Amino acid sequence: MAVVGFVGLGVMGRPMAANLVRAGHEVRAFSRGAAGRERAAELGVPVVGGLAEAVRGADVVITMLPDTPDVRAVALGPDGVLEHLGAGAAYIDMSTIEPGAAREVAERFTAAGHDVLDAPVSGGEAGAREGTLSVMVGGPEAVVERWRELLGALGTTVVRVGDAGSGQVVKAANQLVVATHLQALAEAVVFLEAHDADVATALSVIARGLGGSTVIDRKAAAVLTGDFAPGFRLDLHHKDLGIVQGAARARGAVLPVTGMVGTLVQALVQRGDGGLDHSALVALARELNGSGSAPEQSGGPR
Template structure:
């Protein structure tokens, strides 16, 4: 069992930290938001009052933060992880950030003698609660093997996909696939509604064929009910698609379908729906077809 510092107690971070506690690890968790700390404490997660308090004496520190600037600040900034990490301590960032930033952060930790991994996750809030996340890991083989079991307390698929930054590259690809699946689901719904089909029955049949996906399994019920309580917020997916766009441009990759879906996601954010679940693409699809979401 490890002493784990955990920074970031949002929708995903809280259940992930709770699963580490249930696995028997000694967790010291921190989040900037008081509400996040209170909710995590209610799940049985020991909460501290600062990043240094979470980091000092930890065998490994995990971060689960919204965006690249947040990770840079917490990992490398004053009173951050690198400043207070024990000599043999390791750092694992589980946020979704720019691949180049992940490589830079790993280099800084390696230069100071610390193992560092980028280990972004997929599976949404449900996967975080159930401990069934897919975790894609970039970094040295030895560091991955050392911390694979700990990561397994939060996910059922834990795979090293390459060197530093590799986890973020694969996560970016994951996010473009999820976004296009969600838009396909949205368009399938409006197509079925236009033909007065029984949408629930139709989707249940599609889910069992080649058109089936985890997106369909996890999102269809909410879409049919018009329930867009966030499991993963539109605003975060918009940020992730920006990472995809920037990383694609850097390597000269052309992603036309992703670009279109990215603009649709951006439209939801610009009209004030960034706090909804990303399945709210169906509401936009209905409006584009002259219907009002139920």
């Protein structure tokens, strides 16, 4: 069992830290937001008063943060993880950030004598709660194997996908697939509704064929009921698609469908729906077809 400093107690981080506690690890968790700390404590996660207290004496520090600037600040900034990490301790970033930034972080920690992995996840809030996340790991094979059991407390699929930064490349690809699947689901629903089909029955049949996907399994209920309480917020998916587009431009890759879906996600975010679940793409599809109105803001005020 390891002493784990866990930084970032948002929708994903809280259940992940709780799963590490249940697995028997000694967790010292911290989040900049008081609400995140309080909710984590309610889940039985030991919460400490500051980042330094979470990091000092840890065998490994895990961060689960919203965006690239957050990781740079928390990992590399003044009074950050690198400054307080003890000799021989490792750093694993499980946030979703730019691949180039992940490589920069790896270089800085490696130069200071620390093992480091980028290990973003897929599976949403449900996967985080259930410990069934898919973990895409970039870094040296020996380091991945050293921490495989710990990562196994968070996900049922833990795969090394390459060297430093590779985890973030694969996560970006995952996010473009999820976004296009969600838009395909939204358009299928609108098409079925236009033909007065029983949408629930139709989706149950589609889910069992070649058109089936985890997106249908996890998101069909929200699409059918219009309950867009966030499991994964549109504003975060908007951020992720920005990472995809930036990384694509850096290598000259052309992604026309991703660009179109990204524009639709951006439209929802720009009008104030970023706090809704990304399955709310169906609401925009209905509006474009004159068959729906703007969704209720169950994810927060506009």
